Amino acid sequence: MPSPDSNNEKSAEETRSRIMRAVRRANTRPEIVVRRLLHRMGLRFRLHRRGLPGTPDIVLPGRHTAIFVHGCFWHRHSGCRMASMPKTRIDFWQQKFDRNVERDRDNERALVDQGWRVLTVWECETRDLEALAERLRHLFHIERSKSADADSASSGGRCCET
Ligand SMILES: [Zn+2]
Numbered sequence: 001m002p003s004p005d006s007n008n009e010k011s012a013e014e015t016r017s018r019i020m021r022a023v024r025r026a027n028t029r030p031e032i033v034v035r036r037l038l039h040r041m042g043l044r045f046r047l048h049r050r051g052l053p054g055t056p057d058i059v060l061p062g063r064h065t066a067i068f069v070h071g072c073f074w075h076r077h078s079g080c081r082m083a084s085m086p087k088t089r090i091d092f093w094q095q096k097f098d099r100n101v102e103r104d105r106d107n108e109r110a111l112v113d114q115g116w117r118v119l120t121v122w123e124c125e126t127r128d129l130e131a132l133a134e135r136l137r138h139l140f141h142i143e144r145s146k147s148a149d150a151d152s153a154s155s156g157g158r159c160c161e162t
Helices: 005-040 090-113 123-127 129-139 144-151
Strands: 058-060 065-070 117-122
Touching (some): 005 058, 005 065, 005 129, 065 090, 065 123, 090 117, 117 123, 123 129
Antiparallel strands (some): 058 065
16 A cells, blocks of 8 residues: 555655745845845945855945845744745754754854844845835935935936846
8 A cells, every 4th residue: 555645745845846946046036135225325245255154145344244135934034924834844844944043043143243243134025125225224324315316216317227
């Protein structure tokens, strides 16, 4: 008698690789969104600085700030709809998630110990550009008018959006 589980196993495997593909694809878009906003605000940054704990996605050396752009699913954005729990192989996922969250916490602590300010931008935040821009302006003490100019069409085409 064939194991009744073998089909489930297989489809769980397919679901998992589908999710992983989606994650890899999504991984760059939120980062690009954040970079673009920072750029518009006139902030200077570097990308994926190795040698820093956790290789932060974006580093602003002048502001002593390291930014992680985290996928809500993998990094367990607390209370977020995108951080749902898969229906199968819950133990497998839970362990994986726990490790990710623990690693994030360790990296953040190590960076703070080295004198960095650490920001986390969640993937879901990059879907509301206005709110995210507002948060970044606040964090970097940037006046609204400065970046609003770059956003508005009446600024005389100064913008360098590609
Ligand atoms: Zn989220």
